[in-house]
Amino acid sequence: METPKLNSLYQQLILEHYRSPRNKGELEDGTVEVHLNNPVCGDEIRLQLRIEDDHIADAKFVGQGCSISQAAVSMMTSLLKGASLAEADGVAARFTDMMHGDEDAAKDKSLGDLRALAGVSKFPVRIKCALLGFEALQKALKESHAGETH
Protein backbone atom coordinates (compact mmCIF):
# COMPACT_ATOMS: atom_id res chain seq x y z
CA MET A 1 0.00 0.00 0.00
CA GLU A 2 1.34 3.40 -0.96
CA THR A 3 1.54 5.96 1.79
CA PRO A 4 0.47 9.43 0.68
CA LYS A 5 2.94 12.14 1.60
CA LEU A 6 2.26 15.48 3.22
CA ASN A 7 3.31 18.50 1.21
CA SER A 8 7.03 18.85 1.95
CA LEU A 9 6.92 22.55 2.85
CA TYR A 10 4.16 21.84 5.32
CA GLN A 11 6.08 18.87 6.62
CA GLN A 12 9.05 21.14 7.33
CA LEU A 13 6.88 23.51 9.31
CA ILE A 14 5.48 20.60 11.34
CA LEU A 15 8.98 19.28 12.07
CA GLU A 16 10.19 22.76 12.96
CA HIS A 17 7.43 23.11 15.60
CA TYR A 18 8.12 19.57 16.81
CA ARG A 19 11.85 20.21 17.26
CA SER A 20 11.47 23.72 18.71
CA PRO A 21 8.05 23.71 20.36
CA ARG A 22 6.61 27.10 21.29
CA ASN A 23 5.20 27.64 24.78
CA LYS A 24 6.54 24.38 26.17
CA GLY A 25 6.99 24.33 29.93
CA GLU A 26 5.17 24.96 33.18
CA LEU A 27 2.82 27.89 33.57
CA GLU A 28 3.29 29.17 37.13
CA ASP A 29 0.10 31.21 37.36
CA GLY A 30 -2.30 29.14 35.23
CA THR A 31 -6.01 29.21 36.02
CA VAL A 32 -6.96 25.92 34.35
CA GLU A 33 -5.14 22.74 33.45
CA VAL A 34 -6.18 19.73 31.36
CA HIS A 35 -4.29 16.49 30.88
CA LEU A 36 -5.22 14.29 27.91
CA ASN A 37 -3.65 11.36 26.16
CA ASN A 38 -4.13 9.42 22.98
CA PRO A 39 -3.38 5.78 23.83
CA VAL A 40 -3.52 4.70 20.16
CA CYS A 41 -0.35 6.66 19.42
CA GLY A 42 1.10 7.27 22.91
CA ASP A 43 0.65 11.05 22.71
CA GLU A 44 0.30 13.00 25.92
CA ILE A 45 -0.49 16.66 26.48
CA ARG A 46 -0.93 18.70 29.63
CA LEU A 47 -2.25 22.10 28.65
CA GLN A 48 -2.20 25.04 31.05
CA LEU A 49 -3.99 28.30 30.41
CA ARG A 50 -4.20 31.57 32.27
CA ILE A 51 -7.61 32.98 31.50
CA GLU A 52 -8.24 36.63 32.35
CA ASP A 53 -11.25 38.72 31.38
CA ASP A 54 -12.47 36.26 28.73
CA HIS A 55 -9.03 36.13 27.10
CA ILE A 56 -6.27 33.56 27.03
CA ALA A 57 -3.61 35.67 28.71
CA ASP A 58 -1.05 32.87 28.57
CA ALA A 59 -0.82 29.26 27.43
CA LYS A 60 1.79 26.57 27.96
CA PHE A 61 1.95 22.84 27.55
CA VAL A 62 4.01 19.85 28.56
CA GLY A 63 3.80 16.77 26.41
CA GLN A 64 5.34 13.95 24.52
CA GLY A 65 4.39 11.91 21.50
CA CYS A 66 4.45 12.04 17.74
CA SER A 67 5.44 15.07 15.70
CA ILE A 68 1.85 15.77 14.64
CA SER A 69 0.42 15.91 18.17
CA GLN A 70 3.26 18.04 19.53
CA ALA A 71 3.50 20.38 16.52
CA ALA A 72 -0.27 20.92 16.59
CA VAL A 73 -0.29 21.98 20.25
CA SER A 74 2.76 24.22 19.70
CA MET A 75 1.02 25.93 16.75
CA MET A 76 -2.24 26.16 18.68
CA THR A 77 -0.71 27.84 21.75
CA SER A 78 1.22 30.37 19.62
CA LEU A 79 -1.91 31.24 17.69
CA LEU A 80 -4.25 31.53 20.67
CA LYS A 81 -2.11 33.44 23.17
CA GLY A 82 -3.96 36.72 23.60
CA ALA A 83 -7.08 35.50 21.80
CA SER A 84 -10.55 35.90 23.26
CA LEU A 85 -12.34 32.75 24.40
CA ALA A 86 -14.81 33.19 21.52
CA GLU A 87 -11.93 33.34 19.03
CA ALA A 88 -10.36 30.25 20.59
CA ASP A 89 -13.69 28.40 20.27
CA GLY A 90 -13.92 29.48 16.62
CA VAL A 91 -10.40 28.30 15.79
CA ALA A 92 -11.07 24.95 17.51
CA ALA A 93 -14.25 24.46 15.45
CA ARG A 94 -12.51 25.49 12.21
CA PHE A 95 -9.55 23.21 12.87
CA THR A 96 -11.90 20.30 13.58
CA ASP A 97 -13.67 21.02 10.25
CA MET A 98 -10.29 20.97 8.50
CA MET A 99 -9.45 17.61 10.09
CA HIS A 100 -12.72 16.28 8.71
CA GLY A 101 -11.65 17.28 5.20
CA ASP A 102 -13.28 20.72 4.86
CA GLU A 103 -11.25 22.41 2.09
CA ASP A 104 -12.47 25.92 2.87
CA ALA A 105 -11.27 25.53 6.46
CA ALA A 106 -7.87 24.42 5.11
CA LYS A 107 -7.55 27.83 3.41
CA ASP A 108 -8.81 29.86 6.37
CA LYS A 109 -6.10 32.36 7.37
CA SER A 110 -7.41 32.44 10.93
CA LEU A 111 -5.80 29.00 11.36
CA GLY A 112 -2.27 30.37 10.79
CA ASP A 113 0.45 27.69 10.83
CA LEU A 114 -2.17 25.09 11.74
CA ARG A 115 -3.08 24.93 8.04
CA ALA A 116 0.15 22.96 7.60
CA LEU A 117 -1.73 20.06 9.23
CA ALA A 118 -4.51 19.98 6.59
CA GLY A 119 -2.92 16.93 4.92
CA VAL A 120 -3.34 14.95 8.14
CA SER A 121 -7.08 14.69 7.38
CA LYS A 122 -6.12 12.05 4.78
CA PHE A 123 -4.64 9.81 7.50
CA PRO A 124 -7.54 8.71 9.73
CA VAL A 125 -5.30 7.26 12.45
CA ARG A 126 -3.42 10.55 12.79
CA ILE A 127 -6.45 12.84 13.05
CA LYS A 128 -6.74 12.07 16.75
CA CYS A 129 -3.08 13.15 17.16
CA ALA A 130 -3.73 16.50 15.52
CA LEU A 131 -6.92 17.10 17.51
CA LEU A 132 -5.52 16.20 20.95
CA GLY A 133 -4.36 19.75 21.75
CA PHE A 134 -7.70 21.21 20.71
CA GLU A 135 -9.61 18.61 22.74
CA ALA A 136 -7.57 19.74 25.73
CA LEU A 137 -8.30 23.37 24.87
CA GLN A 138 -12.05 22.82 24.58
CA LYS A 139 -12.11 20.93 27.86
CA ALA A 140 -10.10 23.70 29.54
CA LEU A 141 -12.46 26.39 28.24
CA LYS A 142 -15.44 24.42 29.52
CA GLU A 143 -13.89 23.82 32.95
CA SER A 144 -12.86 27.42 33.24
CA HIS A 145 -16.41 28.49 32.49
CA ALA A 146 -17.85 25.99 34.98
CA GLY A 147 -15.41 27.22 37.62
CA GLU A 148 -16.67 30.81 37.53
CA THR A 149 -18.02 31.80 40.88
CA HIS A 150 -20.44 34.47 39.74
Ligand code: ZN
Ligand atom coordinates in the same frame (compact mmCIF):
# COMPACT_ATOMS: atom_id res chain seq x y z
ZN1 ZN B 1 0.30 10.79 17.57
